[in-house]
Amino acid sequence: xxxxxxxxxxxxxxxxxxxxxxxxxxxxxxxxxxxxxxxxxxxxxxxxxxxxxxxxxxxxxxxxxxxxxxxxxxxxxxxxxxxxxxxxxxxxxxxxxxxxxxxxxxxxxxxxxxxxxxxxxxxxxxxxxxxxxxxxxxxxxxxxxxxxxxxxxxxxxxxxxxxxxxxxxxxxxxxxxxxxxxxxxxxxxxxxxxxxxxxxxxxxxxxxxxxxxxxxxxxxxxx
Amino acid sequence: xxxxxxxxxxxxxxxxxxxxxxxxxxxxxxxxxxxxxxxxxxxxxxxxxxxxxxxxxxxxxxxxxxxxxxxxxxxxxxxxxxxxxxxxxxxxxxxxxxxxxxxxxxxxxxxxxxxxxxxxxxxxxxxxxxxxxxxxxxxxxxxxxxxxxxxxxxxxxxxxxxxxxxxxxxxxxxxxxxxxxxxxxxxxxxxxxxxxxxxxxxxxxxxxxxxxxxxxxxxxxxxxxxxxxxxxxxxxxxxxxxxxxxxxxxxxxxxxxxxxxxxxxxxxxxxxxxxxxxxxxxxxxxxxxxxxxxxxxxxxxxxxxxxxxxxxxxxxxxxxxxxxxxxxxxxxxxxxxxxxxxxxxxxxxxxxxxxxxxxxxxxxxxxxxxxxxxxxxxxxxxxxxxxxxxxxxxxxxxxxxxxxxxxxxxxxxxxxxxxxxxxxxxxxxxxxxxxxxxxxxxxxxxxxxxxxxxxxxxxxxxxxxxxxxxxxxxxxxxxxx
Ligand code: SF4
Numbered sequence: 254x255x256x257x258x259x260x261x262x263x264x265x266x267x268x269x270x271x272x273x274x275x276x277x278x279x280x281x282x283x284x285x286x287x288x289x290x291x292x293x294x295x296x297x298x299x300x301x302x303x304x305x306x307x308x309x310x311x312x313x314x315x316x317x318x319x320x321x322x323x324x325x326x327x328x329x330x331x332x333x334x335x336x337x338x339x340x341x342x343x344x345x346x347x348x349x350x351x352x353x354x355x356x357x358x359x360x361x362x363x364x365x366x367x368x369x370x371x372x373x374x375x376x377x378x379x380x381x382x383x384x385x386x387x388x389x390x391x392x393x394x395x396x397x398x399x400x401x402x403x404x405x406x407x408x409x410x411x412x413x414x415x416x417x418x419x420x421x422x423x424x425x426x427x428x429x430x431x432x433x434x435x436x437x438x439x440x441x442x443x444x445x446x447x448x449x450x451x452x453x454x455x456x457x458x459x460x461x462x463x464x465x466x467x468x469x470x471x472x473x474x475x476x
Numbered sequence: 477x478x479x480x481x482x483x484x485x486x487x488x489x490x491x492x493x494x495x496x497x498x499x500x501x502x503x504x505x506x507x508x509x510x511x512x513x514x515x516x517x518x519x520x521x522x523x524x525x526x527x528x529x530x531x532x533x534x535x536x537x538x539x540x541x542x543x544x545x546x547x548x549x550x551x552x553x554x555x556x557x558x559x560x561x562x563x564x565x566x567x568x569x570x571x572x573x574x575x576x577x578x579x580x581x582x583x584x585x586x587x588x589x590x591x592x593x594x595x596x597x598x599x600x601x602x603x604x605x606x607x608x609x610x611x612x613x614x615x616x617x618x619x620x621x622x623x624x625x626x627x628x629x630x631x632x633x634x635x636x637x638x639x640x641x642x643x644x645x646x647x648x649x650x651x652x653x654x655x656x657x658x659x660x661x662x663x664x665x666x667x668x669x670x671x672x673x674x675x676x677x678x679x680x681x682x683x684x685x686x687x688x689x690x691x692x693x694x695x696x697x698x699x700x701x702x703x704x705x706x707x708x709x710x711x712x713x714x715x716x717x718x719x720x721x722x723x724x725x726x727x728x729x730x731x732x733x734x735x736x737x738x739x740x741x742x743x744x745x746x747x748x749x750x751x752x753x754x755x756x757x758x759x760x761x762x763x764x765x766x767x768x769x770x771x772x773x774x775x776x777x778x779x780x781x782x783x784x785x786x787x788x789x790x791x792x793x794x795x796x797x798x799x800x801x802x803x804x805x806x807x808x809x810x811x812x813x814x815x816x817x818x819x820x821x822x823x824x825x826x827x828x829x830x831x832x833x834x835x836x837x838x839x840x841x842x843x844x845x846x847x848x849x850x851x852x853x854x855x856x857x858x859x860x861x862x863x864x865x866x867x868x869x870x871x872x873x874x875x876x877x878x879x880x881x882x883x884x885x886x887x888x889x890x891x892x893x894x895x896x897x898x899x900x901x902x903x904x905x906x907x908x909x910x911x912x913x914x915x916x917x918x919x920x921x922x923x924x925x926x927x928x929x930x931x932x933x934x935x936x937x938x939x940x941x942x943x944x945x946x947x948x949x950x951x952x953x954x955x956x957x
Contacts, residue, residue, distance in 0.1 A: 268770075269560040272716065275774035276541040282780060285531075285538050308741070365759035373672045390742040399756035403705050407698060425742075426727040435723040438688050440554075440754055441705070444746035449698040451660060452738070453613035453629060455636045456507045459660040462612055463667065464698025464745070 301388030301421040302472065308391025312447030313460055314468040318418075321350075321475060328356045328380075328413075331469055337411060341372070342380040344400035346415060349382065365402055372404060378411035383470075385420040387428055387444070393470065394428065395443040403441055412448075412465040418474050478623070479810040481826060484833035487808040497633060501805045504632045508796040511739025512847070522732075529732050530851040532725045533787035540777065543686040543719045544768065550689030554751035556764045564594035567769045571596060571678070571711055572603060574765055578709050580605070580675030584667070586693070586700035587611035588680030589627055589790060590713050590769055592812045593825065596678070607678070610667050610699035612660060619646050625806030627813060628737050628792040633805055667699070677703035677761070681714035682733070682789070684766070685723050691766065692726060693747040694733060696740075701747050710749070710761040716768050717786035729789060732849035736791040772824035772876075779874060781860055785820050787850040792817075794844035794854060800837055809834065816844035820857045828865055828877030835861035907937040 298304050306316045319327040332340065341360040347353060357380050361368045372379075384396035393414060397403040406412050422428035425444070429435065434442075449464030460466045479487050491497050516522045536543060548558045561567035567590075575583065583600065585591060585607055597618070600607045609618040613630035617623060620642055624630030631639070636654040643662055644652040650662060679700050683692040691712050693700045704710045720726065734740045753760035776782040795801040795815025806814035811822040811831065819834040835858050844854040864873065865881040873879045896903045910917070910933050918930035936944075 266560065268562045268566055271562055272560055272768075272770050272774060273541045273544065275770075276544075276716075276777055279774075279778045279783075280780055282534070282538050282783075285534055312744075363758065369672060373668065392742055392746075397757075397760075399754070399758070402757070402759040403701075404759045407701050407705065424727065425730070426724060429723055429727065435687055438690055438723075438748060438750040440749070440751045440757065441760060442748040442750070443701070444742065444748075445744065446742050446746075447744050449696070450744055451612045451697045453611070453616065453631055453697075454639055454656045454659055455634075456504055456629075456632075457636070457656040459657050461664065462660055462697035462699070463610065463664060463671075463702055 298388040298423045301386075301423060302418055305386060305388045305391050305421070306472070309447065309468075309470055312391060313450070314447050314470055316470045316472060318472040318474065321473060324350060324415075324471070324473065325352055325356060327471060328353060331413065331471075332356065332378075335378070335411060335467065335469070337378040339376050340378045340380065340413075341376055341405065341409075343382070343402070343405055345398075346380050346382045346401075348400070350415070353380070360402070360405060365404060372408050376409045378413055378467075378469075379405040379409050380413045380415070381406050383414050383416040383420070385422055385428060385432075386416050387423070387425050388421050389424045390446060392425070392444045392446045395445055396439055397441055397443070398439060403443075406443070406445065407464050410461060410465055411467040411469065412445075413469045413471065414445075415471045415473050418472050479807050481810040481822065481831045481834060484808065484810055484837065487810060488804045488837070491804040491808040496635070496638075497805050498803065500633050500635055501802055504626075504629065505796050505802045508629075508739065508792075512736060512793065512796070513739075515735045515739050515741055525728055525732055526849055526851050528728050529789075529849050530787065532720065532729060533789075533850050534784075536720050536725070537717070537777070537783060537786055539721065540716070540719070543721055544716060546686040546721075547684055547689060547719050550686065551766055552689075554689040556689060556691070556749075556751055556766055559765060559767045560770075561594075561767060562770045564769075564771055567594045567713065567767055567771075568596055568599040570767055571713065572600065572605075574709065574711055575600070575605060575676050578675055578763075580709070582670065582674045583607040583676045583678060584610050584670050584674040584699075584703050584707065585614075586677070586679035586703035587614055587630070587695065588678065588713055589624075589812065590680055590715055591678060592624065593715075593771060594713070594769065596713075608667065608670055610670070610697075610703060611695075612663050612697060612699075615663055615667070616642065619643075623807070623812070625814065626792060626795060627790055627817075633807065671702045671706045674703075674707040676709045676711060677705075677707040678711045678713065679703050681712050681718050681766070683726055683729060684714060684719045685726065686719050686721050688723050688750060690723070690748050690750045691764075692730075693745075693749070694730065694743050695747070696738075696744040698745060701745055704747065704749060705760055708761055709763045709765070710752075711765045711767060712749075713767040713769060716770055716773055717788070729849075733789050733791050736793040736847065736849045772821075772826075775875060776821070776824045782820075782824070782857065782875075784852050785817075785824070785857060787852050788817055788821070789850060790817070791849055793847040793849065797843040797847045799839060799841060799843070809837075816854045816858075817852075820852075820854055820861065823861055823875060823877070828861075828875055829880035830877065832865060832881045835865060904937070904939055907939065911935055911937050911940075 340357045342357040383393040385394040448460050448468040449462045450460045451462035559570045609615045616631040625633040640654045643650050681691045682694045752764045776785045801815040811818045823831045840855045864878040867873045867879045914933040
């Protein structure tokens with residue numbers, strides 16, 4: 254039966270036709286105000302990096318800042334600080350920063366089903382890159398894909414992410430507009446604004462509900 | 477505990493008499509209101525954005541059939557398969573068939589109110605499939621054999637003590653604790669394995685973007701991400717009103733949604749899904765399905781005023797600010813959607829004959845309308861629903877079950893009253909009789925004087941007093957003094 258209601262260019266589709274017919278049969282509104290959809294007027298941000306860092310830290314993320322030369326040392330420092338031993342890095346990150354491979358090994362380049370156990374049960378932390386950032390809300394934009402599986406930023410208890418400080422947008426609206434996202438989105442685009450959390454028990458915040466308990470953000474100053 | 481909308485009055489009565497329920501809800505509502513206030517410091521900014529969000533939703537609703545077709549077209553182009561269901565039964569059958577097609581038995585579900593609305597868990601249970609709720613709050617209520625009492629915070633009716641006891645009773649080798657971090661970690665561990673091995677993931681949708689064929693999910697925990705990423709098949713189920721036209725419509729709606737719901741400027745995760753994995757990707761679902769559910773929404777759509785009900789973005793602010801909800805909690809309503817939004821949307825889903833008391837469970841104070849991010853005129857809609865409930869004229873009964881609360885005796889009383897009002901002699905005779913028999917009035921037993929002092933009519937009617945004053949024509953009392 255399900256196929257009868259499934260969009261199938263050749264098939265009959267009763268539910269679909271009924272729903273659309275009912276909607277079309279309804280009266281048209283006499284007057285709907287035409288809306289100037291505002292773009293980025295409700296949150297101008299004076300110092301995006303400071304604003305971002307402050308909100309991220311309020312949301313329980315750790316924020317570090319360094320330049321490219323100091324990146325390996327910074328990584329080493331935070332691995333030690335958070336006692337992270339079994340780690341994996343995405344190919345995207347290591348392509349940009351090959352010098353990091355000595356600190357964090359490359360994640361397997363096969364289908365995740367083949368190394369699921371490793372990722373779910375034997376990995377402390379994964380390193381990925383952030384595509385961009387939204388200052389107003391303290392938000393990272395992740396753009397997973399062939400060289401950066403979605404689960405790297407999701408399954409292990411710690412997520413380390415490198416963000417280029419040139420990649421700041423003031424607001425989400427501005428980001429969508431500047432990047433012309435309406436013309437095409439990746440299969441999965443993610444906004445991440447802190448470590449996983451929940452307040453479902455008596456409104457008490459607890460971190461690491463299902464996703465990473467720790468989010469370590471490295472702000473990287475590039476030229 | 478299973479409640480039903482037909483039993484609203486006794487359920488509300490019980491809830492009012494339950495000090496734990498009263499305390500848990502009072503505390504939670506105060507907390508959520510303060511959180512919201514913290515991120516909406518500026519009334520002018522809120523009202524400006526509220527106007528924008530209202531207009532976006534109104535415009536999208538005005539073009540709803542076209543947008544649904546556009547959404548379908550763009551989803552298909554992205555590789556997302558689209559299914560349509562008029563009723564809960566159809567939606568469940570579609571989902572069940574998809575699970576069967578993949579020989580799935582282990583289903584993980586991220587928070588989805590529409591899946592509650594269609595009763596998916598029970599449906600799958602009856603067919604030997606285990607569907608585990610993975611949102612912490614939903615997991616808790618599922619474990620307790622209950623239903624959510626709030627659309628954003630499903631387990632808000634329970635305190636840590638009760639949840640500690642529940643985990644201790646229901647999960648093997650779990651010592652009793654009230655430490656929230658420990659409890660959440662127990663939940664996390666319970667669900668890890670399920671995510672790792674699940675066949676099917678089910679989620680809701682917060683916004684479905686027509687122009688790009690994108691499904692957006694708002695959450696804090698990461699269970700929505702896991703449910704839509706880890707299993708090989710992702711099924712998203714949502715109501716037809718969730719479609720927006722442009723990607724640029726999302727930022728304002730998202731901003732007011734999270735601020736109104738949990739007092740966050742944005743949630744931890746905002747997940748935008750525009751298709752199954754590409755061939756070179758190493759994870760993500762191989763199939764993504766979207767199930768579009770009607771379940772009474774087209775009825776609300778057919779009437780321009782009731783249509784506003786469909787503007788709702790399910791933030792829960794109306795319940796957080798409702799004096800009735802705060803006192804009786806979510807279960808007393810006996811519907812999946814409780815509180816003010818529940819009162820205006822449930823009659824379309826369940827029929828007015830099954831939700832008779834809901835539109836009356838309001839003082840019409842207007843707090844809900846004031847905080848609603850999309851400016852739904854909830855009190856006005858409640859009054860319209862009351863009229864429909866008591867509608868005597870069959871031609872004007874436009875909603876399913878309209879007229880079902882109409883009582884012949886009540887209708888008769890109003891008829892007599894109307895007659896008296898336009899026949900002055902009879903009117904005077906009637907009011908004079910009441911004045912003469914005033915001593916007897918308190919003897920009349922009615923719900924009004926249970927717990928209230930009975931009103932006692934004055935010994936003389938207004939007409940008589942005026943007449944005595946001899947001012948002017950007693951037939952025209954409005955002309956005097
Ligand atoms: S009716 Fe308004 S306030 Fe209530 S849940 Fe819907 S959007 Fe939120």
